[in-house]
Amino acid sequence: MSSMVYIRLRKKVTAHAGKILRLRDVAQVIADEPYATVREIPVYEPDFKEGNLAVLDLIDVVRRIRSAFPGLDVRSIGPAQVIIELQAERIRPRLWWVAGVWLLLFVGSALAIMNFHTDVSMREVHERIYYLMTGQHVHEPLVLQIPYSLGIGIGMIVFFNHLFKRRLNDEPSPLELEMYLYQEHLDQYVIEHEKQKERTQS
Known part of the structure; x- marks a missing residue:
């Protein structure tokens, strides 16, 4: 044997x-x-x-x-x-490059949130909610706007399950699941592409 x-x-x-x-x-x-x-x-x-x-x-x-x-x-x-x-050998990113990418992402996400709130008339909605709760017309209902703004940030932290490098729990975030599925599809494509290339060469 x-x-x-x-x-x-x-x-x-x-x-x-x-x-x-x-x-x-x-x-x-x-x-x-x-x-x-x-x-x-x-x-x-x-x-x-x-x-x-x-x-x-x-x-x-x-x-x-x-x-x-x-x-x-x-x-x-x-x-x-x-x-x-x-x-290849990893090249340490330059500080100005990291700062530029961070600034671009920060400004882009801020504009996206502001444009969304403009489209759905969020300010008028807050004013209307404040009027329904208190019976007073206020142009800037900060008692609603400040908690709402803080809630957006807290909601994003909970949604992405990360606070800087620290995870809130062991469950994968929706973004991690999407990245995992993307990587699985990419790996499968690479395998099939290599098989097809070998068949073409042989």
Whole structure:
């Protein structure tokens, strides 16, 4: 009976150019002691010429394992591809760039909120609510406008489930869920695109 090794490819890994990825980098491996070195088999060498995303197929991984250990029985569990994201050396953003982006987002979101309130006549609504509650006409009902303005900020904190870097609870925010779904669709597209490219080249 031949010895067996079980591998489970990771969904996505990050790599730097020039660093060879070994089996342990792209998969979880269970192997008997005589074959423990199977984890060190090189399976992929990142190259920016291929772009910043690449797909490593299970067949290629098994082929490399069988080449190094011909008598080894390889069993796969889980996904059939692993996405490799190539990362260049991180450049620290400049202060003026961060300040410019922050200012742009701040002004844009403020204008969006003000335009929305203008469209729905929020000031007139506050005046009308104040009149219904007190029977007095007031041009600027601050007793309603100030709590309402604070409520917008508190509501955004609760909605996004973050206060700076601190999470309010363990539940994902709607934005995190949308980003997760977007990443899932993007990964699936990359896999299908790479398969189509390989079929075209072959």
